[in-house]
Amino acid sequence: MPELPEVETTRRGIEPLVVNKGVDRVLIHNASLRWPVPTTLCHLLPGQKASRVWRRSKYLLFDFNHGTLIVHLGMTGHLRLDPAVAENRKHDHVEIVFTDGTALRYNDPRRFGAILWTDDDPLEHPRLSALGPEPFAPEFNATYLYQRSRNRKVAVKQFLMDAHVVVGVGNIYASEALFRAGIAPACHAGKISKAAYKRLVETVVEVLKEALAAGGTTIRDFADSEGRPGYFTQSLCVYGRVGQPCVTCKTLIKQIKLGQRSTFYCPSCQN
DNA sequence: AGTGCGGCCTGTCCGC
């Protein structure tokens, strides 16, 4: 389940493998994703080459000569580069074959992801235009969060996970950042003090950076192809630890639902 | 405008 660190890790891995390679052809094996994969890609992309791969929120953006390919990994999306002659696997949706004989394949069992195309400024695309700041950007600070949250009754965890407020904070890292900041997840966003938001900004940045340094480890990927457990899994203080003692005070971790999402917290440390 | 929630999906896990 890619959150921002996983998407950024994917970007770093993929970019050097695709930049400046000419597209030979595009094969759409299964257009069914969140939105149908535009079939126009098949005649748009051949002959073009990607100049860079960048990221906004959890969207990967492949700049081509005449537009931008927008890729969202959803919950279970994966990009991999392998020989064009390699057999397709189950749930391979799209294959971009390069003239050098390699192919970029998008695989997504649960189809929550998306592949879109724009020949305009991708940041103006409807999916991206209303997004909040990046968590590592200076605009994401205590004053911003405090002002945005006034009069908001929504739980602070849901507020934090709202991509219109700040991007890239998914369910796991929201619980972790709130724990580290000592803020109860169900507290109304509008009731949180500026000092607490200052702590929250710091812990969000901290948690995301740690996860990124750990290679973007996630919960369910923790046995990778070589059987290695993910590093960040071992750093989780509350997520998935219901009934286990708090690492700080030994109080048992609680689990609740907020906005239909599992939420974990220490009832003693977070208030 | 803010809020709540159904829906999209399949692999995994649990209880019977």
Place this chain on the structure above:
DNA sequence: TGCGGACAGGCCGCAC
């Protein structure tokens, strides 16, 4: 051992 159902969750889009 097999099977059904709950669960996981990013994010849209609708209803109020």
